[in-house]
Amino acid sequence: MSQAIHFPNSAPVSLGAIKASCAACSMHQLCLPMGLDDADINRLDQIIGSRRRINRDERLYAMGEPFRSLYAVRYGHFKTYQINAAGEQQITGFQMAGELLGMDAISGDRYHCDAVALEDSEVCEIPFARLEELFGHVPTLLRHFHRIMSQEITREQNVMLLLGNMRAEQRFAVFLVNLSARYAARGYSSTEFGLRMSREDIGNYLGLTIESVSRLLSRFKKQGWIEVDKREVKLLDPVKLKAIAAGTDQCAPMS
């Protein structure tokens, strides 16, 4: 935890000023440069700031800080959460490599949530003012940026559906299936992965208590749908899990 302290005025120099390169990045098919030709990728590269390393439990940005940059996750995992007046906290998402952070800040010039690394991670800083300049010259980039923002809107609508209409079992199945699909898209196993977040984080995200999450995990294990060892998870019956997640599962849920 020694690096949990913030140095608001110190430049992010952990790795020197290593420029990020979209062209060379393994995530460029999922991230902002998706669909750009080489020339345009180079233009994007030129505006992208340095990489920045964020250690586990460190904050990338905090609610209320002035907004200057979006961040693309290079590797590692983040969580973003909101806190209201009463101190109630809601995790609004878990982000992994290739995903963009900070889009909720554009409207108010300040970040609207906190972003914290779940493990040692690295991000590319994307100064938003320069990105806006580039939009005028690279229409493809602008179009793709709109898609990404729109995707974030639909992602959140799906979470609203989850929180508003689903019971605990279904919520948890949706959570597992969603992680599975995202790892698959990144070339990782869709059936075996480590949960980067605590049970508490999962519960907060799903609108459940930590105890409920723990019970769910035990029950899914007992049913033979998953295997769990600490934070390592193995999906033994992905079809069943998908059915539960979709709400099309026939079998009555039992204790």
Add this chain to the structure above:
Amino acid sequence: MSQAIHFPNSAPVSLGAIKASCAACSMHQLCLPMGLDDADINRLDQIIGSRRRINRDERLYAMGEPFRSLYAVRYGHFKTYQINAAGEQQITGFQMAGELLGMDAISGDRYHCDAVALEDSEVCEIPFARLEELFGHVPTLLRHFHRIMSQEITREQNVMLLLGNMRAEQRFAVFLVNLSARYAARGYSSTEFGLRMSREDIGNYLGLTIESVSRLLSRFKKQGWIEVDKREVKLLDPVKLKAIAAGTDQCAPMS
């Protein structure tokens, strides 16, 4: 309810091809043209399609339909909702004059939810392809568009917080206070307004049953916080309601 029937293939011709005019629209300070100078408003006017009248219970667009246009509400109210594989429905928002519909469709070229009028309403059609062209010429417009999308993201994050962390009483207070603020911003009374949506819609939006909403309404009335007559609501103690909504209310909630 005679208008509850849908005419999917009938052209929206109710008012002929009346062009919308942002400059003359009372909502232009809240809507897309916010902050544009007269010259730029004119350019926007030129691309904006005809007004379109949508009667109560009619659909403006349906999930899966190809996306071509955003819509700005001129007057009236809409609800947008999502349906998943199992037929579970979640209302993702209620939109009123000056608000934009369809931003969730940009990512996939198809609308991701249904939009239905809660009362006889009118929208301006904004062909998205032409709007994109205009972005290249009117940076102020582009910047404002990004703000609007970003605002939608934060709005949804707030709903996530509501659905994930709040009990029924607080959810309902948030709902009332939010409507109040939005009417105030439009020059209407912040303490007296009609609910355009059914109890069922409210419940669906807030992740509660219709019975719970009804009980909440009765309880708030009994406490002297509001007056209710059918769908007309009067906020008698806005301070108290705001405190409950913020979660900073001191008094223990009682039955």
Add this chain to the structure above:
DNA sequence: CGCGGAATTGAAAATACTCAAAATTAGTGG
């Protein structure tokens, strides 16, 4: 006047929460 959708109210039931304690795991320093 009567029908039908919408809303209210009551009682019973269920799901998930709270509180409490035990077990496991991770982190730290010797």
Add this chain to the structure above:
DNA sequence: CCACTAATTTTGAGTATTTTCAATTCCGCG
């Protein structure tokens, strides 16, 4: 590498909030 401590997770029992089911009531409209 081990021991110790703190943090996280699991499990159990009892409780509370909200849902479900059922029965009215209210209202708009033909």
